[in-house]
Amino acid sequence: MTRSREGPNATARDVARLAGVSTATVSRALSHPVLVRPETRKRVELAVASLNYVSDGVARALSTRRTGTVGAVIPTLDNAIYAVSTHSLQKALEQAGYTLLLACHEFDLAAEARIVRAFVARGVDALVLVGTEHDAATRRLLLTLGIPCVFTWSLERPHRNASVGFDNRAAGRMIAEYLLQLGHRRIGMISGIVKGNDRARDRVKGVTEALAKAGIDLPHEHVVPAAYSLRAGGDALAELFRRARFTAVVCGNDVLGIGAIQEAQSMGLNVPMDISITGFDDMEIASVVTPALTTVRFPIAQVGLEAARLLVECMESNVAPRRIELPLSLVVRRSTATTSRRKR
Secondary structure, eight states, rough: OOOOOOOOOOOOOHHHHHHHHHHHHHHHHHHGGGGGGGHHHHHHHHHHHHHHHHHHHHHHHHHHSSSOOOEESSSSSSSSSHHHHHHHHHHHHTTTTEEEEEEEEOOHHHHHHHHHHHHHHHHHSSSEEEEEEOHHHHHHHHHHTTTOOEESSOSSOSSSSSEOOOOHHHHHHHHHHHHHHTTTOEEEEEEEOOOOOOHHHHHHHHHHOOOOOTTTOOOOOEEEEEEESHHEEEHHHHHHHHHHSEEEEEESSSSEEEEEEEHHHHHHHTTTOOOOEEBOOOGGGTTSSSOBBBBOOOOOHHHHHHHHHHHHHHHOOOOOOOOOEEEOEOOOOOOOOOOGGGGO
C-alpha cells in the first residue's frame, strides 16, 4: 500500500484511504458532520489529525499568508481578564492591518484542537493561544504547518513558539509569602480549573512551594478547584470550611476571591479579622468590593498588546520566536490582616 502523505501536501484521498472511506464521505464528515455516522466520522477525524490534513485551497492560503486574519482561541469570555486582553489584542492587530477571529474552548483542549484546525482551514495567517499546555494534535499541526503562533498568559520554556505572559509560579509564591509574613499558618486555596490549565496549576505549585519552605504542608484536600464565577468561589470556600478551619485562603483569581468574601460574610465571618482572602489579576472590581481585595497585579491589557506585536513581528519579519515576561506586583488591600488582629 502506498504510504499516505502528511501535512499540507496530504489530500482528501489520503484521508479517505487511511480512514477506509470514500473521498465523498471525507468531504461530508468535514463539512456536514451530522450527516455521517459517529463511528465513521471518528475514523475520518483521526485520519485528518494523523495526517495534519488541510484542503488544497487552505494550503495555498498558508503559503501566501495573504488572508489578513489572525485566530485567537481563549478559554472563556466569562472572565473579564480574557475580555480585556483580547480587546487590546484586537485593537493592536487592527492598527497593523489584521482582522481577529475569536473562539472559546471552555478549558477543553480537545475542543481547542478542533477550533485551531477550523481556523487553519479558513486560512488564518497566525494564531494566539492561551497557556503553554495544548493537545498533541494542536502541537503537531503548528509544527507541521509552521504557522506563527503566540502563547499568552504563560511563558514557553524552551521558547519554540513566541510567548508573552507571567511566571505564574512566582505569583503563587508571592501571595503565599505575604500571608506567611502576616503570621498565617492555616492556609487553604481555591484554585482555578487545573485540568488543561497550566496557569492555575503553576499558581498552586507556587503557593505549595512557599508554604513548604516555611515548613507548612498544603495537602490535596486543602485545595478546591473551582470554575471562574462568584458562585463557584463561594461554594468552594464553604467546601474548604467543611474540611478544615483556616485563617487565610488564597484564591486563583479575583472573581473567586470576591465570591469567597461574599460566602465568608454570609457564614458570619469577618474579613479580614476572622479570615484573610486574596486573589489574582487585580481586576477593576477588586478595588471596589468590600473589603477591597488583596491580589497580585498582572498588566492584563499589555498581554494582548504584546501578543499582537510578537505576531506581526513573526509574520512580517520572519524573526526567531521571542518570549516576553511581564511584571507582577503585590497589591495589598483590606481583605487581609495579621493574625494578631484576629478576634479573640
